[in-house]
Amino acid sequence: MKLNLRNPLCFFDLETTGINITQDRIIEIAVIKLMPNGEAIHKSNVLNPGIPIPAETSAIHGLREEDVKDKPTFKEVAKDYARFFDGADLAGFNILKFDVPMLVEEFLRNDIEFDYHRKKIIDAQKIFHLMEKRTLAAAYRFYVNKEIENSHTAEADTQATMEVLLAQVERYEGQEVTDGLNRKIGEIKNDIETLHKITSTGMVDLAGRMIFNQKGEEIFNFGKHKNKVVTEVFKIEPPYYEWMMNGDFPLDTKRKLTEIKLRGFRK
Template identity: 35%
Template sequence: MLKNLQLDRPIAFIDIETTGHNPYSGRIVELSILRISPDGSEEYKSHRINPGIPIPEEATAIHGITDADVAEEPPFRQYARGIRDFLEGCDVSGFNVINFDLPCLEAEFARSSVDFSREGRYLIDSMVIFHQREPRNLQAAYLKYCGKEMENAHNAKEDARVSSEILDGQLDMYQDLPRDAAGLCTLCYKVEKSHIDAEGKFIWVENEAVCNFGKHKGRLLKDIAVNYPDYLEWIARSDFPVDVKKMAVKALEGEFPEPPEPLQPTEGEL
């Protein structure tokens, strides 16, 4: 049970083990979610998953899961809708969840043609807090904030449980931290106002969507769609974040993002 975090709605602690370090190209081999409700009740969802591709030896060396371990397991798409429904109405937390677990999960949902969005959710990453205060790893965070040694690192169910205890321990140790999900999200998940997507691959410049990377950096998205559609096609089929790929597909169809309000580019961009 979370003793130090005030919940207005459920929060889901997610941990994922994958075939590789790239969250956009790696495939999930194990997924665990600990859902904690405002009344303190807890519910787990945990699955071994057949990734559909060989698990590299270097990945097995980290989490211990082999091809044989998941050979008879269902693919992610068979779980996708159930996982999406389990996360309905939940804020999201975990250790490195913003830069790894969540993007990986979003990519798997997209491959399964299941709609899922981080919008409207508070994202709380205990690794961000930990690195701001004590730049270490998950095992060190568990020892520091919970006074415990990890017995089964890189087991998704254990790691999800540990990440929930770490966040609770951080809130207990650092009394100046916000006590609510909204405040912690503001601390953990900072997005530049000029960014159209989460990573800033496209940004607003004088209310126009502009490419902010690669050979077309500084070029209007509308111009790219008309004169360089092959570039957007490349983005759509490559290992980019889901929101970037969707933007590329929509631009090819003649649909472009609308700026929420007049914005100026962040200093240093472009």
């Protein structure tokens, strides 16, 4: 089919050194500019980010420092891309949460105003999630091919959840499971320990304020110390513990926080 366009629509995607909008940089940018007449104009660049590329991100997109050392920086191509995006609306997958903020940050870092407020932004991921609901009723319909009777009663929802899990194990048994960074985290098996590791590994507290990193260390998952090791934060900023203990955080989070702090004292 052909999209009805008044303005050009730029589909774009970024590969980056990481997921921190303020600290990470773009390594690759690709844009397809779909014109109202149906013409598609392609533009892409591999870029030198000017900072180290972590091995874990190289494993995802395949770009290493030796691959980009002779490539242009974003600064060198920024004006060219700003002109390419000029007058066009934006489209992509998960661009509202990541790609647009990252792109705007790079433009502003290079003193180029990128007024996204004047553009229409289409996020295909948002449409996907809106149309393919991630509810128990939708899961029951998908896996069991039935409608829940008396939905939102505890007994009916509990029965449906049990049937969904049984159907999931039957459907996916033996299949590999990867996380959002395409790292293998396990394989679906008819085994409770295995299923627990796939669905719950990485949690430190139930609210998700702290998680485990790849080294098995507790790190913060929010705020100014996000991705920093909890014990290291307590060393450089001891009042942070008191701030959290006096703050509006769940008791479970505070309990785990205290366990980590006391463990640090015992070392």
